[in-house]
Each structure stands twice: as structure tokens, then as C-alpha cells.
Amino acid sequence: MVGDLLVTSRPLAEYRAMFALTDDDLRRSMLDCAGGAASFTAEVRGLGGQATACDPSYATGADALAELTARETRRGNDYVRAHADEYVWTHFTDPDDHLAQRADAGRRFVADYTAHRERYVHGWLPELPFADNAFELVLCSHLLFSYADRLPFEFHRAAIAELSRVAERQVRIFPLLAMGLQRYERLGELRAALATAGIGTEIRSVDYEFQRGADAMLVCRPIGC
Secondary structure: OOOOOOOOOHHHHHHHHHHOOOHHHHHOOEEEEEEOOOOOHHHHHHHHHHHEEEEEHHOOHHHHHHHHHHHHHHHHHHHHHHHHHHHHOOOOOHHHHHHHHHHHHHHHHHHHHHHHHHHEEEEOOEEOOOOOOEEEEEEEEEOOOOOOOOOOOHHHHHHHHHHHHHHEEEEEEEOOOOOOOOOOOOOOHHHHHHHOOEEEEEEEEOOOOOOOOOOOEEEEEEOOO
């Protein structure tokens, strides 16, 4: 296993592929939760969009977060190198390219975090510091399902309910596969519980696969919308 929850650095291009984001999507108000050290918010804002990131790591200063980002980028890459057969090498050509892309995204993140702290909100699921329907589109990358061995069923249910509370239109969650290529065995049960709470779900394939078999996202929206 990779160990503690990883603070990852992913660029906008990877987000677009993971979440099948269109140009219209990028014009919506968006929340990235948990944002980690991704450059998504920085890049979307640079294009004139409205993106906000939320993560528990944002309570720290820029220098400490820069150190954390660099350390976690290397830790994630070490895992990829040691388990290269678990990955499909199309989005990244090899582990060196993976490290280069993630390091570049991390640097962009740190620069934007330093200059625009207001874009980065300290918070953690399942209780977010935002009003109902605060964002049109909410994205959740590599948290839910990815750490199913340590985040229990009730956390998943409550977290998705909270993400849905702050999303006016839609929540997208990627991937549906845990680290080590383990499938989340209670996905059907989780979707049924969400439906009871008025949240409809759909599994949608995406044109992205890095972890083998991780090529789909869960789309959540209020039932009837």
C-alpha cells in the first residue's frame, strides 16, 4: 500500500481527462475537494474560470506546503515505480514522465497558493465550510474509493452527501478503484443509500486510464434533475 493518504499534484489536463470536463464545464463555478497539491484551480483561474480548492492541508503556510508537496510527489512516484505493472503507460510515457508532470503541477500549485490563498480553503469531509449549492460542479479526485481500506462506508456516504449539498448541478468522483487495483465492493450498497437520500448516481466511462481498470467516474445529482 502507498501508506498515509497522499497529497497529489495533478494538472488541468489530467483533470479534464479524468472527469470528462468540457469547455462549458470549465466556465462553471467549480470546487476541487480534496484539492491536495493539484494545479487545477491555478490553471482554471488563469483561463478566467471560477475554481476553488478545499483540503485539510491548507491550514499551513506556503513554505511548509511547498516542502510537503515535493515530498509527497516523490512518495507517489516511488509507489508508481515499485508497482509499474499496475499502471497503463499512455497518459504518462514512463515513471520519469509521471514525476516530471506531477512536479510541474506541484510547482504551479505552490506559486498560486502563495499568491492567492483565498482560492484555497481549509476544510475536510464530511463537513465543508460552504453554503448549499455554492458551486455548479464539484470534483473529488483520488480520495473516495481510493482509500477504502481506511475510510469506512459511512464516511463515503456522508462525504458524497456533503459534496452533493454544496453542488448545484453535479458531483463527479474519480476513480472507482482503490490503490492496489482493489474494487470497492460496497458500491451498489452505497448507491442505494444515496438514492434513499435523494441523490441519483451514474457510472460513466471516461477516456482516461492510469491505474489499470480505473476508467470510470461516479456522477451524482439530485434525483429528478
